[in-house]
Amino acid sequence: MATSSSVDRSATLQLALACDLAEVRPAALMVRRFLSAQNCAERDLMDCELALVEACNNAVQYAAENTRDLPVVVQVVCGAREIEMRVTDHTPGFEWPERAPLPDAQHERGRGLYLIQTLMDEAQFTRQGAENLLTLRRRRREPGAAVR
Amino acid sequence: MKLEIQGDTLRISDVKELGAAVAPAFRDSARAALSDEQRNIEVDLSQTTFVDSAGLGALIALHKTARSRQGAVRLLDPQPQVRQLLELTRMHHLFEIATR
Numbered sequence: 001m002a003t004s005s006s007v008d009r010s011a012t013l014q015l016a017l018a019c020d021l022a023e024v025r026p027a028a029l030m031v032r033r034f035l036s037a038q039n040c041a042e043r044d045l046m047d048c049e050l051a052l053v054e055a056c057n058n059a060v061q062y063a064a065e066n067t068r069d070l071p072v073v074v075q076v077v078c079g080a081r082e083i084e085m086r087v088t089d090h091t092p093g094f095e096w097p098e099r100a101p102l103p104d105a106q107h108e109r110g111r112g113l114y115l116i117q118t119l120m121d122e123a124q125f126t127r128q129g130a131e132n133l134l135t136l137r138r139r140r141r142e143p144g145a146a147v148r
Numbered sequence: 149m150k151l152e153i154q155g156d157t158l159r160i161s162d163v164k165e166l167g168a169a170v171a172p173a174f175r176d177s178a179r180a181a182l183s184d185e186q187r188n189i190e191v192d193l194s195q196t197t198f199v200d201s202a203g204l205g206a207l208i209a210l211h212k213t214a215r216s217r218q219g220a221v222r223l224l225d226p227q228p229q230v231r232q233l234l235e236l237t238r239m240h241h242l243f244e245i246a247t248r
Contacts, residue, residue: 021167021168021169022169024167024168024169025165025167025169025198046228046229046232049198049229050198050200050229050233053167053168053198053200054200054201057167057168057200057201057202060168061168102237102238105208105238105239105241105242106208106212107208108205108206108208108209109201109202109205110201111201111204111205111237112200112201114237115201115233115236115237118236119236
């Protein structure tokens with residue numbers, strides 16, 4: 001399910017994903033297309049796409065068995081200067097690290113939070129009742145900005 | 149995904165994406181294609197438009213497999229988005245990355 005609107009020069013897209021890894025990439029591509037339609041820089045598209053995928057993968061992989069029928073909700077607000085992505089999940093939650101370390105090169109897992117924090121200007125994780133809300137913010141780069 | 153054997157090397161190509169939904173199958177297919185003769189794994193990333201941390205994990209798993217055979221993993225022609233991921237996570241020090 002997807003809805004979009006444009007209010008006060010901000011455009012909003014909301015998606016509800018089934019709790020399934022196969023749902024994550026199509027949703028991230030919809031967000032990429034939405035941000036592209038708002039004339040976001042390629043660097044913003046790339047970084048938001050990867051950060052959102054990492055956030056949604058975590059939301060699916062760590063969902064409790066009895067909450068797997070609940071959707072992961074993604075809301076994206078694109079303003080003139082900032083992109084905000086909110087991911088609501090039903091995992092048990094965890095202590096959000098101030099700065100997630102990069103694991104040893106031989107470790108196959110554990111880079112998701114590092115990537116989210118590296119790619120975004122701000123990331124906040126809050127527990128709200130039985131839900132968690134991850135809010136990711138990024139200042140929009142100038143179109144044509146170097147990829148990195 | 150295409151898997152080819154050339155001497156001591158397993159060549160993997162036509163990988164469209166390497167995300168969490170497909171990474172385990174990618175890793176397992178590659179390992180299953182190895183016989184005793186192959187020690188190196190070459191992954192053509194020229195057609196790969198997206199890799200996430202789970203996809204990276206699958207590449208690291210193959211690196212460990214190749215290393216256990218005294219071989220290595222070589223990544224060919226990663227696109228900018230994938231190259232950025234490799235650099236951000238410092239994986240460009242782990243893998244040999246080649247541009248043709």
